[in-house]
Each structure stands twice: as C-alpha cells, then as structure tokens.
Amino acid sequence: MRQRSGLRVWYWALILALFLVPVGGVTLGWFFLSEGWENADQWASIVSAVVALIGGSVALLRWLRGRAATAAAADPDDQEVSAEVMAERLARLAARVRQVWESEELRQRLLDPRPLPVSWRTLGPPVSDHWRVIHGGDEPIDLDGSLDELYDIVRTRLRAPRLVILGEPGAGKSSLIMRFALAWLARRDDDSPVPVILRLSTREPADGKRLTTWIYARLRADYGFHESVSLDRLLPILDGLDEMPEPLRTRTLREINATFGATSPVILTSRSHEYAATIDHPDADVLTAAAVVELNPLDAEAIREYLTITTKPARLPRWERVFGELTRAPDSETARGLSTPLALSLARMTYAEGAEDPDLLLTFRTRHAVEAHLLAHLVPTVYAGRDDLPGPSWGHRDVHSWLSHLARRFPKHGISRESLTDEVPSPAENLIFSSLAGLAAAVAFAVAASPVVGLVLGTTIALVVLVYVFAGDHSLSPVFLSPMTLLTAGGPAAVLFAAVHWYLSAMQGSTAGQAAGLALVTSLWLFVVLSRGVITFIAAVIDFALTLLVTTGPSSPWSLGLAAVLTLVLVTLLENSWVRFLIARVFFTLRGVLPWRVLAFLEDAHRRGVLRKVGGMYYFRHDLLREQLATSADVT
Structure with missing residues (x-):
C-alpha cells in the first residue's frame, strides 16, 4: 500500500510538472522576446529570486506540516499535563x-x-x-x-x-x-x-x-x-x-x-x-x-405492577384479560414476551398510552411473536398517538420508509450530518463537484476574457477534477479544500504578487500590463506549489491559461487575476461541509429516501422515542428495532 502511494505521488508530480514547465517557459520566452536578450541578466536575477523564495517557502511549509503531523499523531495518553x-x-x-x-x-x-x-x-x-x-x-x-x-x-x-x-x-x-x-x-x-x-x-x-x-x-x-x-x-x-x-x-x-x-x-x-x-x-x-x-427476566408480578402504574385509571379495565393470564400462567408465552424492559416499555406506549386493545397480546403463541408485534407497532403508535409534540408532522408511510432506509444504511453506526453527507455515492458527489467547479471557472473567465475562453477553461477544469478523483483514486477531502488552504497558500502568493509587481513596476522598460501579468502567473505558481489536493491541479490549469492569455490576449491582467481568485474561492466554498450536506439533501430528496428537513426529522424521531441521541449522533433506540425496520414491510 505504501509503495502504491509513493508511485501515485510521483505520477501526480509528473502531471504537475507538465503544467509548470510550459508556464515557466512561455513566461520567460515572452519577456525575453519583448524586452530583448540584453536584459537577460536582469530577468535571470528575477527568476533566481522567485525560485529561491518558492523553495524556501516550500521547505518551511513542509517543516511546519511535519510538526503538525507529529503533534496530531501523538497519543493523548502520552501527553503530560499538570x-x-x-x-x-x-x-x-x-x-x-x-x-x-x-x-x-x-x-x-x-x-x-x-x-x-x-x-x-x-x-x-x-x-x-x-x-x-x-x-x-x-x-x-x-x-x-x-x-x-x-x-x-x-x-x-x-x-x-x-x-x-x-x-x-x-x-x-x-x-x-x-x-x-x-x-x-x-x-x-x-x-x-x-x-x-x-x-x-x-x-x-x-x-x-x-x-x-x-x-x-x-x-x-x-x-x-x-x-x-x-x-x-x-x-x-x-x-x-x-x-x-x-x-x-x-x-x-x-x-x-x-x-x-x-x-x-x-x-x-x-x-x-x-x-x-x-x-x-x-x-x-x-x-x-x-x-x-x-x-434476570421480569416476572409476572413486576410486569403487572408496571403496566398498572403507567396506565390511566380509567383505562385500567382494558388490561383485565391480560392481567388474568399473567396471574393464571406466569410462565406463559405472553408473560415471556413481556419479560424484558424493552418489550414492556413498548407495550406501555402501544396499549397503556395508545388506543390499541391489549387483548391482542393474548393471540400470539410465542414470546418472539409478541416481541415482533410490539416492535412493528412502535412507529405507527408514536407517530399517530403523539402529535402533541412540538415540531413538524410527517406522514406515517413516509416515516416508515425513511426509518427503514436509515436502518439499512446505518446498521451499527451513528447518524449525523457528517455521516449522511458521506452516504452520497462518491461517483455522484465527484461528478457534481467537478461540474460545479468547471461552471465556476467558466462563468468567471467568460466575463473576464470571453465566452470561448470560459467554456474551454471550465471544461478543462471539470475534466482535470474527474481525472484526479477517478484515475488517481483520490477523495475530495475538505482538508485540501478549506479556507485554511487559501490562507496558507494564498497568503504567501499574495505577498509574492505584491513584491514582484512592485519590483517590475519600478524597472525601466516594463509596462504596467507586463508587471501585473508576470506577478500574477508567478504568484499563482507559488500557490500551486504550496497548496494540496485537487485545488493544486485547478490552480495549475488556471496558471497555464493565464500565461497564454496575458502573453497573447488583450484581456486585462487585473480582470484575469480577479477571475482566478474568484474561481479558487468558489471551488473552496463548493467543498464546504454545509454545501456538501446541501448536495446530500438534494440527492436524498430526489430519490425519496429521506425528507428535505432530515435533521429536523432525526430530532423529532428522538423526541418520540424511536432514536436515542449521544452527543451529535443518533442511534436507533435498540438494535432489535433497527433490525425490524431494516427487514419489515410497512405496518398500518
């Protein structure tokens, strides 16, 4: 596995080099041709300074990342505190x-x-x-x-x-x-x-x-x-x-x-x-x-006592036949079916507090049939009989379908916003992300340059992202697409842009457009080197396109730079956790497997006693209930 990871690193390093070499070559060639070879010494000094700055920045960033990785990998149990x-x-x-x-x-x-x-x-x-x-x-x-x-x-x-x-x-x-x-x-x-x-x-x-x-x-x-x-x-x-x-x-x-x-x-x-x-x-x-x-299982006396004190006095006569059976046959299948706290609490909700006739419990021949009956009637009981609870109302058939989907998709693990987001199939999420990334670039550069440039660049970025996530077997981790990426990579790039632009503007013989153009492609190159993940390849494509545009096209370097920054920011926002969850909500709603207000539904199911909540995670009240919902048909 480690060998495959190493080969993959070299593979993408080669791909990145194929972007950076033309960028550097075209840029240097353009300036040498426009300014003359007599100024080659000056440009060599500039290039050397830029390369030194990039190399030093990369080394510093690599050292900082190594320190952060070491701290993150440390076992909390090994950290001494007072x-x-x-x-x-x-x-x-x-x-x-x-x-x-x-x-x-x-x-x-x-x-x-x-x-x-x-x-x-x-x-x-x-x-x-x-x-x-x-x-x-x-x-x-x-x-x-x-x-x-x-x-x-x-x-x-x-x-x-x-x-x-x-x-x-x-x-x-x-x-x-x-x-x-x-x-x-x-x-x-x-x-x-x-x-x-x-x-x-x-x-x-x-x-x-x-x-x-x-x-x-x-x-x-x-x-x-x-x-x-x-x-x-x-x-x-x-x-x-x-x-x-x-x-x-x-x-x-x-x-x-x-x-x-x-x-x-x-x-x-x-x-x-x-x-x-x-x-x-x-x-x-x-x-x-x-x-x-x-x-120990609960005995018949404990069952009778609990159902008595949890039933309204006016409804108590409804239990007469069941209580009689518990007295006559304390080891009967009915008694055994009610002998666990889970079954007894379900009987309370369905019969002591609900409208169902408890005599139905006497019709089952085995304890497992009693338990299955109580589990199957939990959802219709709590959603039909507890509408006084605050919050939205849901259709019973929809609720059963949604809970069944959750029971099948989350057999053991908790349900949360993050885990729901991860339920969107990776191919679907990657396709949506690559399309939106391409659309962001297309719109930005169609305004800054021309519709044709926007279409070509947007299509190229969409394809690059697809190649990255599929051929490279990568995932779109938010670690590589976050505001911190813009700060750690964009901050030094912005400083380099200002420095190069100031230096070139002060030089005789260079125009404002040339100064802005070289500063733009150079600083974006630094961003490519310092960033990680898919944003690196998106920035590399943009940098290559900017090099061609500022050397051959009439577009303003400032408008192109604004389009580049806007594209990178939009792509970063697209991979924000809330945006990903929004995509997941659309995906689930279109498929009909979960409601649009899925978090409100989970909290309502918790209030009704179907789910339990630990921190920010929801779990089914009991694994028996989850198994029943995962395998059973709707109960009306």
Missing part, C-alpha cells in the same frame, strides 16, 4: 457525560413514574475469571442486586471496577449502565475516573486503530470532547460486544485485556450467547479479573 489541568479537563468531561445521559434518561422515561425492577444474578467460572483473580480468595462472592444497587456493589464488593454485564436482547443492559454511570458521576470526587459509555458497534472491522485511539475518537464524536486526558482516569463502559462482527469480538476482547490491566476499571456488556461463544474461541479469553452478572 494534575490541576487534568482535574479541570476531567471535570468538564464528567459534566458533558452527565448532560448527555441525563437528557437521554429523561427522553426514554426510565424513571417515569419509577424505574423498572431490573435485577441480575452472579455468574462464576467458566464465564468469569477465577475468583482468586477477581477478589483474592477462592470463595464466590455474591453480586446479586437490582437497578440502583449496582454502583454500591461495584464499589464495595470488587477490588477494581471490572465487570461484564450479560443479558438477552432488550433485557435492559443499556439502561442499567446508563443508571450506573449517572450514579457514579453523582458521587464522583476528583480522584475517581470518569465513566464514559462507548458503543463497540462503531468500531470498523477493517479499522487498524488501536483501542485507545478509538476511545479518544469516540470521546470527540459522542461527547464533543477534544481535550487530551489520561486513559487511566477514565472508566470505559464498552456497550455491545455482541453488535460487533464475530471475528472482531475475539480481537477486541484480547485488546481490552492487553490495554486495561487487572486493576484498571472497565465494564463490558454483551448478549449472553455471543459472549459465551467469544470466550470459547481458542484465541480468546475471559475479561481478566472481571466478575460477570446476567440480567
């Missing part, structure tokens, strides 16, 4: 984590009117590590408890906060760690680590990043936290080992053991079957020194 500064950073991170999960807890109504009685039981070896490794003795320890007891159990019964939480789909693992993190933050002091909930599903199978690098990346993406903190001052709560591809689970478990020592805090959640399969793999091991608990 204890006071670290404490302040951790306090800011703790406040941010608390804000995110308190808001999400409120949205999911986990405490309304009171929490579900989620409980768990202790699992020992072979699912967990040896008791001697966990707590120093051979006797098992009792970690059984219920919802708000987890914090006290972890702090008082374990030598280190190392725990694996197992459970069936929808059993309440995510809700439990949310409550645990908030309880920890409520009692945290300056010496305690900050709990951060991180979704393991966001780790790419082909991602070669270290686990620590991924953790810091998630802090930026999920919590908007860009400061460096020491890894040993965090309590990573890694949610959803089961949501990772099977080969990656084994590798990730090995990395967790290698990254976090036996006394380092770490909590891991997974579905029971997937975790058992992972630790049974020959290349895997249990989570070192970690105890293991498994969530």
Whole structure:
C-alpha cells in the first residue's frame, strides 16, 4: 500500500510538472522576446529570486506540516499535563457525560413514574475469571442486586471496577449502565475516573486503530470532547460486544485485556450467547479479573405492577384479560414476551398510552411473536398517538420508509450530518463537484476574457477534477479544500504578487500590463506549489491559461487575476461541509429516501422515542428495532 502511494505521488508530480514547465517557459520566452536578450541578466536575477523564495517557502511549509503531523499523531495518553489541568479537563468531561445521559434518561422515561425492577444474578467460572483473580480468595462472592444497587456493589464488593454485564436482547443492559454511570458521576470526587459509555458497534472491522485511539475518537464524536486526558482516569463502559462482527469480538476482547490491566476499571456488556461463544474461541479469553452478572427476566408480578402504574385509571379495565393470564400462567408465552424492559416499555406506549386493545397480546403463541408485534407497532403508535409534540408532522408511510432506509444504511453506526453527507455515492458527489467547479471557472473567465475562453477553461477544469478523483483514486477531502488552504497558500502568493509587481513596476522598460501579468502567473505558481489536493491541479490549469492569455490576449491582467481568485474561492466554498450536506439533501430528496428537513426529522424521531441521541449522533433506540425496520414491510 505504501509503495502504491509513493508511485501515485510521483505520477501526480509528473502531471504537475507538465503544467509548470510550459508556464515557466512561455513566461520567460515572452519577456525575453519583448524586452530583448540584453536584459537577460536582469530577468535571470528575477527568476533566481522567485525560485529561491518558492523553495524556501516550500521547505518551511513542509517543516511546519511535519510538526503538525507529529503533534496530531501523538497519543493523548502520552501527553503530560499538570494534575490541576487534568482535574479541570476531567471535570468538564464528567459534566458533558452527565448532560448527555441525563437528557437521554429523561427522553426514554426510565424513571417515569419509577424505574423498572431490573435485577441480575452472579455468574462464576467458566464465564468469569477465577475468583482468586477477581477478589483474592477462592470463595464466590455474591453480586446479586437490582437497578440502583449496582454502583454500591461495584464499589464495595470488587477490588477494581471490572465487570461484564450479560443479558438477552432488550433485557435492559443499556439502561442499567446508563443508571450506573449517572450514579457514579453523582458521587464522583476528583480522584475517581470518569465513566464514559462507548458503543463497540462503531468500531470498523477493517479499522487498524488501536483501542485507545478509538476511545479518544469516540470521546470527540459522542461527547464533543477534544481535550487530551489520561486513559487511566477514565472508566470505559464498552456497550455491545455482541453488535460487533464475530471475528472482531475475539480481537477486541484480547485488546481490552492487553490495554486495561487487572486493576484498571472497565465494564463490558454483551448478549449472553455471543459472549459465551467469544470466550470459547481458542484465541480468546475471559475479561481478566472481571466478575460477570446476567440480567434476570421480569416476572409476572413486576410486569403487572408496571403496566398498572403507567396506565390511566380509567383505562385500567382494558388490561383485565391480560392481567388474568399473567396471574393464571406466569410462565406463559405472553408473560415471556413481556419479560424484558424493552418489550414492556413498548407495550406501555402501544396499549397503556395508545388506543390499541391489549387483548391482542393474548393471540400470539410465542414470546418472539409478541416481541415482533410490539416492535412493528412502535412507529405507527408514536407517530399517530403523539402529535402533541412540538415540531413538524410527517406522514406515517413516509416515516416508515425513511426509518427503514436509515436502518439499512446505518446498521451499527451513528447518524449525523457528517455521516449522511458521506452516504452520497462518491461517483455522484465527484461528478457534481467537478461540474460545479468547471461552471465556476467558466462563468468567471467568460466575463473576464470571453465566452470561448470560459467554456474551454471550465471544461478543462471539470475534466482535470474527474481525472484526479477517478484515475488517481483520490477523495475530495475538505482538508485540501478549506479556507485554511487559501490562507496558507494564498497568503504567501499574495505577498509574492505584491513584491514582484512592485519590483517590475519600478524597472525601466516594463509596462504596467507586463508587471501585473508576470506577478500574477508567478504568484499563482507559488500557490500551486504550496497548496494540496485537487485545488493544486485547478490552480495549475488556471496558471497555464493565464500565461497564454496575458502573453497573447488583450484581456486585462487585473480582470484575469480577479477571475482566478474568484474561481479558487468558489471551488473552496463548493467543498464546504454545509454545501456538501446541501448536495446530500438534494440527492436524498430526489430519490425519496429521506425528507428535505432530515435533521429536523432525526430530532423529532428522538423526541418520540424511536432514536436515542449521544452527543451529535443518533442511534436507533435498540438494535432489535433497527433490525425490524431494516427487514419489515410497512405496518398500518
């Protein structure tokens, strides 16, 4: 891969040279012919000064880029800061984590009117590590408890906060760690680590990043936290080992053991079957020194109690047959289908708060049929029965279609403005960008020179961009098309223009047009050298065209220079993230897969309880819901 990258660099260096050599040759030839060979010494001095300035600028810029790359590549965990500064950073991170999960807890109504009685039981070896490794003795320890007891159990019964939480789909693992993190933050002091909930599903199978690098990346993406903190001052709560591809689970478990020592805090959640399969793999091991608990299903009494207190008193008689079934057969398929917090919360929304008849729950013969029914009716229920919520209204069929598209396109990762922008196919985005870049050049130079010049130059730039992104296998990274590009490359170019123009204007024998023309093509050449990415080749084409125009055409160098600057600015703006997102919105709307106000739709889906929000990222409320939406037809 590195060899291919090196060959590609030389390939584009050759292409760039083919632009720069004619520019320099035509420019020098024009001036020598117009001014006479007797002034060759003066022009040689000018050229030597320009080349020296460009060479020095390139060397300086390369050194600065190397320093920036070294700083960016440094592991935040390796950067030393004072204890006071670290404490302040951790306090800011703790406040941010608390804000995110308190808001999400409120949205999911986990405490309304009171929490579900989620409980768990202790699992020992072979699912967990040896008791001697966990707590120093051979006797098992009792970690059984219920919802708000987890914090006290972890702090008082374990030598280190190392725990694996197992459970069936929808059993309440995510809700439990949310409550645990908030309880920890409520009692945290300056010496305690900050709990951060991180979704393991966001780790790419082909991602070669270290686990620590991924953790810091998630802090930026999920919590908007860009400061460096020491890894040993965090309590990573890694949610959803089961949501990772099977080969990656084994590798990730090995990395967790290698990254976090036996006394380092770490909590891991997974579905029971997937975790058992992972630790049974020959290349895997249990989570070192970690105890293991498994969530219990809710019993019939807890189900009846929760549905009673969440139903309006006037509607309570509607549950008579269902409650009777729970009493007569507490192990029935209906009871089993309602035995998870996820299913029970869906039943609350559909039947306790909705208009549907709960007797329908008695018609299903298996617990999976009950769960599938509740998942399928979530979307029509919340969009038909909660129109009192502020915000736009949407058609039910459209909503189901849009959510199904998101479920298929974002199976594991968060949904955000950036990720939606990246969903536009690269060929389509590159074609649109190259067309708009060519159009910008065509309009600018049609006014500055002539329509024919504008057409030829615009077409050439569009083709150059297409060759760059397709034949060169490049992407249109905003890093190479940003206002910073104009500052780092355009600033020195503007200084060189002013210097060359002043020097030539002061020389006898040179006209104002010649001074402006040579200053323009020379400064633009420096811009080509200092810039990076596709903007380099666009500027090279413009520089070549300007050399021909100022030497052969009647156009004013000032108007041509203005057209060049305007083209480069417009091209830079075209690759702005907001412009790219605008293109994505048009693309999705024309295809009918997402609404025009897609961000408003995501926020509304979050308010209605279909999506959950972590920082600026949206996720489906549960992976079971996402799977149902990705595969099912519309439900009316």
